[in-house]
Amino acid sequence: MATGYSIGDLGRKRLFFTSHWLDHFTADCHAPSMTAPPLDKTAFLARLHGDTELGAGMAALFLRDYPGQLESLRGAVAAGDADQIERFAHLLSGAVGNFAAAEATDAAARLVRIARSGDLTLAADALVALDTALQRLAPALRNLTV
Amino acid sequence: MKRKHTVLLADDDKVQTMMLSTQLRAKGYSVAAAYDATYTVMVTMKSPPDVIVLDIQMPGGTGKAALERIKSSSKTTQIPVIVLSGFTDRKTIEECMALGASEYLTKPADVDKLDAAIRRVLGLPAAEQPPESANAESPAAAKPPVNELPPRDTWDH
DSSP states (O other): OOTTOOGGGGGTSOOOOOHHHHHHHHTTOOOOOSSSOSSOHHHHHHHTTTOHHHHHHHHHHHHHHHHHHHHHHHHHHHHTOHHHHHHHHHHHHHHHHTTTOHHHHHHHHHHHHHHHHSOOTTHHHHHHHHHHHHHHHHHHHHHHHO | OOOOOEEEEEOSOHHHHHHHHHHHHHTTOEEEEEOSHHHHHHHHHHSOOSEEEEOSOOSSSOHHHHHHHHHHSTTTTTSOEEEEESOOOHHHHHHHHHTTOSEEEESSOOHHHHHHHHHHHHTOOOOOOOOHHHHHSOTTTTOOOOOBOOOGGGSOO
16 A cells, blocks of 8 residues: 655655556656756746846745745645635746746646645645745755845 | 836736836836736726736636726726736636637746737737847846836826
């Protein structure tokens, strides 16, 4: 039985899931790569036409705001509120998408899909994955602000 | 002096709004921002912009509801609305177009595509491609903070 794992473990372990877990995850989840950088700085700055000052401002704004948004998302997951999960996951997905942060964007987008499906069984695990991705992203964004 | 066209960015993603407002100002637009649907409708009624760039998922009611209200009022129905959304499904796109959106762009935002869409809906000629160096210059000059919409007569024309 493949219980005892969380999606948050995916970044640290290579896991092999048995049949129904595998079916469930392969359609909607892929393990984040620990070797990939948390954001594509080149793509991000290209989008800004090389304006590093603007990039720093965007990063600072995100670093200021995202803990509150993540906390709201946590509350929505705890409450099983699909509408609020979708709202805050969508907001975070868009925000991290601005930074070409693929892992965090995918993790947030997955939560949006879970919320829209109405089946919140995997929401808590998906939240852990998003939290992990954001923890990896934050230092990279801090580097942009200095 | 040529009047700057006014763009209302309606999106609760403040990071993206910061990016787009800076980049659109650098392209010569006057930009204001609204971070929820209710405020978007309110300021649109009070100080109609030339074009609205609207996210459809915002607090204070949905962006779709805001679009519907803007398009159902005789005072604002003529204002072109460009939806900028993370949703890429056909149903959402068709709903927005049916509600009166002029264009539908998907996130992440690309300012050149947005500029092209704004020009299309305003009937402006396509932008000339500036040299690479001109793209990166003068962000500071075009960088007042993102403010909420001031009265129209105070917008920089």
